[in-house]
Amino acid sequence: MLANYGYIGLFLIVAILFAVSTLSLPIFLRFIRIVPRKPNPIKSSTYECGMETIGKSWVQFNFHYYFYALIFLALDVLVIFLYPWAVDLRQLGGSGLIAATIFIFIIVVGYIYAWRQKVLEWK
């Protein structure tokens, strides 16, 4: 049993050797002048690739999106809970149907409330 852990140790050694050798290979090639070195400020910068943002990146979103996102999230949760119930419909039987109905009722009450509060209207 304990000997089996030896394989993990072996694996660890190989992993460390692999990582160290692949990391040190470019340094070694640089040392023997095979990898050229011509740095410039743009190449040396930490920004990986592509263009930098021009102008401000603080963009204001319309607050109405928040309500839509919230209502969509409720629908999402509804679907997540209804899928397992639909898959096991026959095993769950009548009690499952009642539980699902109560659950949908609670969500629908919330939807009707949002509707009555005119959240779904775009102003």
Next chain:
Amino acid sequence: MEVGKTKTYVYSDAELDRAEGEAIEALKTHSQQPIPDPDRWLDEELKRNILLTSLDVAINWARRSSLWPVVCFPACCAFEFITTAASRFDISRFGMEIIRASPRQADLMITAGTLTWKMAPQVRRIYDQMAEPKWVIAMGACGISGGIFASSYSVVPGYNRIIPVDVYVPGCPPRPEALLYGIQMLHHKISKRSIVIER
């Protein structure tokens, strides 16, 4: 826009346009002459010893057999490049099938298309970000000299104003065979490199 400058935050579109225009005009005035092809080493006769020559052969074979082009296709020559990359002409025969979106992982820039001065700083930036050693193929008439737009105020007359170009592929647009021939010429060029000169 440039690294190293003090960061100023621009908030209005008019200021943004002015700042960009100033940067582009500065680049335009500084790049009126074509950058010479960095090819001096091609003519130099070297005192090569056997060990270094063998090493050169191996390194050059490795470099030219896995050229990865960076995505830099500003205009219509890109369609010919796409055809070259697709199954009929198939540049994966040269180990080039991976078109990198990140310039940090690419070593070949195939400049397919017309370059405007507005786009020029971005192309220069992408070229600067590419890792050494790197090569440039100017593809098509616009890439070589500006093509039919050469006298336009807004078109860069040839990529060699912005970046050093290694191989020129003429045509408007060049056929995929021409681009493949250009790639083979670049292979010949790379096979002449030597690590003695590059240091």
